[in-house]
Amino acid sequence: CELGPRPIDLHLEALRKLGAEIREEHGCLLCTAPGGLRGGFVSLAFPSVGATENLLLAAARAKGTTVLTNAAREPEIADLAGYLNRCGAHIHGAGESCIVIEGVPHLYGSTYTVMPDRIAAATYMAAAAVTGGTVLLRDVNSEHLLPVLSAFESTGCAVMQSGSELLLRAPQRLKPVRHVRTMPYPGFPTDAQAPVMTMAAVGDGTSIFVENIFESRYKHAGELNRLGAKIKLEGKVAVIEGVPQLSGAPVSAEDLRGGAALVIAGLAAQGETQVMHPQYIDRGYAHFEENLRALGADVYRI
Incomplete structure (x- = not known):
């Protein structure tokens, strides 16, 4: 949906703080993590739902602990964290403005019921x-x-x-x-x-x-x-x-x-x-x- 500017700078900046290397070539973004993603401190300038979700996904398997502040508090954030935790992730505080994610080496399959829309x-x-x-x-x-x-x-x-x-x-x-x-x-x-x-x-x-x-x-x-x-x-x-x-x-x-x-x-x-x-x-x-x-x-x- 065309709803006006929808920049992804928050997503990219946050991923870089976890060790991702991102460069643009010919209109494409090339993302790598040579040493693997690692935990860090990330403070979002705006409580973006998409950026918060991407950080949860990335930090769930990063090495070490990630602290995310000014996180989005939408119920969908807590629901995603609940699903990831069922899969073996260690996420604490989802649904609040500060979320702590302890990276784990593996995630596993699970059965989960998504929240009502x-x-x-x-x-x-x-x-x-x-x-x-x-x-x-x-x-x-x-x-x-x-x-x-x-x-x-x-x-x-x-x-x-x-x-x-x-x-x-x-x-x-x-x-x-x-x-x-x-x-x-x-x-x-x-x-x-x-x-x-x-x-x-x-x-x-x-x-x-x-x-x-x-x-x-x-x-x-x-x-x-x-x-x-x-x-x-x-x-x-x-x-x-x-x-x-x-x-x-x-x-x-x-x-x-x-x-x-x-x-x-x-x-x-x-x-x-x-x-x-x-x-x-x-x-x-x-x-x-x-x-x-x-x-x-x-x-x-x-």
Whole structure:
């Protein structure tokens, strides 16, 4: 997805601190570790999820101990560390800002169940919210959804949690989301920004979004406007004036979460909405339209 600059300098700098030699030749990166990777101290300038994950993978088999500070704290980090530890790694503190990895000579196979997808859960919640419906999500980790639950509750949605189940019941008319600022975990996730913006587009009143992670994560805003939304952009700020009704129109998915947001908007729009380039949506959702149909949506792929 083209979301603006996505530099890999943090990844390369961190790997170099573990002993990797990286050089660029003819547009390719050539990476070697002549003496093998070795543990070291790495402090990330930004808590990048990808850089943290790469460091966990590299340091798990490096010689000695690696200390990683200002690490990403997303649940997916703790999940990756849990899997690696099941495979024989020694990783401590994953999910916190400081992680200690003691390198081991070998990793082994294991059986592991991957954590529930918290962004998919938020997406189905948003679909229920914009249609005034009710959805029961099973096998969710409600703790992972805490950063987004306040946004749903501010719109008047009732959210009830019980064990691994979460029930969302939407009102007939949503209130504004008010103010959303995307931040690294445990802040509001940038991946949930687009689906929740669709809720703001059909809610009463004004909502303000501030995107602090990616520079170009408002491509869906123009497409939502084609459906009748009233969204104004100024740099990283989006101001959304809720409208009584969206109208179906052909729109184009330009990235994964923006594409999902357009499908959600189509559920709430009057008439038929066509979302082009569904391959973006397929990157992050399994059987998306089938699941929506099972919930009563009139959606199909052509």
